[in-house]
């Protein structure tokens with residue numbers, strides 16, 4: 001390659017009649033200038049940005065996000081935790097104003113916030129002094145320490161080997177070589193032990209963190225609230241799996257990446273000083289030079305380092321978004337297939353993938369320049385410094401100049417020193433390089449720390465009932481019915497009371513029905529539901545019927561007024577689209593109980609069979625192969641069967657109140673009536689949302705929403721009569737059609753007979 005370059009230079013110089021020396025200097029100068037510009041550009045950019053911010057000018061552009069989170073549309077870049085994100089090198093503000101902008105978190109970086117968050121997470125991963133993780137850490141540290149000792153020992157052995165080669169001392173050379181090979185065995189064992197312990201440590205940290213996160217996620221219906229009431233975390237699943245894994249691996253990896261180089265530096269420094277002293281040289285200049293060079297290198301790298309933490313966090317966001325789109329396709333595969341919606345879904349997936357690819361490319365590009373500079377400084381500048389350091393004691397040393405100790409005028413001793421020092425320096429440089437490159441990993445760790453820390457913070461706040469959605473910003477504060485709500489930082493405050501009722505009734509007193517988007521659907525609702533008072537709930541779509549159930553169940557906050565519920569109030573909610581869990585057929589009927597709960601309650605499979613019989617599904621156990629049969633029940637059962645299994649749960653649990661949200665819409669009317677009668681006979685108080693008049697007769701009261709915030713509660717007697725009359729009229733109309741249908745039937749039969757005769761005669765002929 002150098003020959004080719006040289007020839008090209010020669011021919012170019014000859015062609016244009018320029019002295020070759022000038023040409024090579026010009027090319028070198030241009031390359032250095034370009035490299036300087038590349039390195040200096042981020043610094044200039046930073047300075048410019050600072051001055052712009054100081055002047056109070058801010059570039060605001062981009063589109064508004066749903067809940068202030070992901071922008072999936074038009075292939076634009078996605079961001080979840082901040083309203084700010086880096087897209088192909090540009091910082092973009094999504095344009096969320098008001099409180100959302102105030103709430104904006106600083107981008108992940110190595111700063112005080114990162115250290116505090118890391119400390120919090122470390123406390124979770126290492127809960128005390130006497131735990132398995134501390135034991136693992138201790139063994140790991142010991143292994144790292146031993147490895148450093150072995151490195152120094154091997155370096156000194158190599159020095160001695162070279163010395164014996166120079167002296168032509170074959171016997172000692174062979175002995176040293178055997179020793180050297182002998183040390184290789186524990187050295188390799190320690191090496192693989194370090195890797196093993198690092199993996200074990202990462203897994204132990206992960207387990208602690210996952211357990212902690214799961215306990216928070218599944219406490220106080222946080223899994224529901226995080227996705228429905230709060231807008232800060234878009235892909236909790238990704239954070240709970242990939243991000244926690246990445247974070248814990250990064251912590252464990254960094255521990256060994258920081259600890260071992262630190263040991264190396266300290267011990268190698270001591271060993272070097274010792275050998276310099278043995279050479280009779282001053283031990284100060286070498287280390288001093290090394291410190292100056294390393295310090296300067298570190299400063300340069302820090303100044304030009306891209307924001308890896310922010311980049312990593314953004315990449316994780318985009319990965320999470322891509323994954324969420326995949327899950328949507330899997331969850332709704334049948335619906336998409338029926339609609340033939342694969343093109344739209346594919347477009348969404350491709351867009352999400354493209355945003356990820358763009359981000360990855362940007363990161364690769366940033367790494368390219370950074371690694372180039374890093375390699376230049378660490379490989380070449382440091383090697384040069386190392387050579388000077390090794391040379392100094394030999395050149396300036398006094399002890400072996402005159403060759404008093406050996407017959408070869410000290411040559412073999414100097415060679416031994418040189419080899420040992422060189423090996424030590426190589427190991428030392430390697431250690432410092434790892435320390436420095438660890439900074440990049442620390443910055444990346446800041447990204448993961450921010451995502452995991454933020455997730456746990458949000459779980460905590462949501463569990464305590466503190467939500468943040470950017471859509472509930474100032475504009476909503478003046479919309480219909482919000483005058484009864486109290487806002488703090490643009491978020492409504494749940495000021496309502498939840499108390500215990502003494503008479504076993506459920507009551508809502510002056511409670512507004514408010515959606516998570518802060519739309520007031522019903523400004524004030526007051527009703528008392530005593531046991532045995534079967535309530536029918538009707539009204540147009542979107543008027544707040546299901547929302548009332550959400551408030552009664554405690555899923556949605558009570559923003560004003562009072563919700564009274566009896567202590568240990570047993571309420572059972574059955575939705576229109578029932579949820580089928582993983583597990584056996586038995587698990588479906590007893591859900592959310594486990595088999596152990598069932599046994600504890602003294603229930604048997606016969607009881608479950610009775611529950612299934614009440615919903616006309618007795619044959620299901622036989623058909624599916626017994627109670628222990630396993631299947632994907634979501635797909636195995638038909639829509640109506642799923643609804644009936646869900647109602648069978650009601651007969652198993654026998655709650656005091658049943659919240660039935662159009663839960664039998666796919667069940668035939670006769671079976672439905674039997675089910676409702678059986679539920680009433682079991683002593684369950686029914687709160688039913690339905691559009692079927694056939695169910696009215698099972699209820700004693702009716703709550704009618706008008707869809708404009710108004711409502712009316714009244715006994716159902718008069719209305720039932722009216723409904724029965726309506727039903728009678730409907731049936732009479734159907735009966736009136738029967739003679740016409742009979743006449744048509746006779747005509748069809750006659751036509752069929754004629755057709756058959758004609759076919760017969762054709763065949764005979």
Ligand SMILES: Nc1ncnc2c1ncn2[C@@H]1O[C@H](COP(=O)(O)OP(=O)(O)OP(=O)(O)O)[C@@H](O)[C@H]1O
Nearest residue numbers: 228515516517521540541542543544545546547548
């Ligand atoms: N998770 C949510 N986030 C934001 N808004 C919601 C949410 N769930 C419901 N809403 C809104 O609350 C309003 C009332 O919804 P609700 O589900 O109570 O209607 P409904 O009366 O049960 O209607 P339907 O008869 O169609 O089931 C609707 O405008 C809906 O858009």
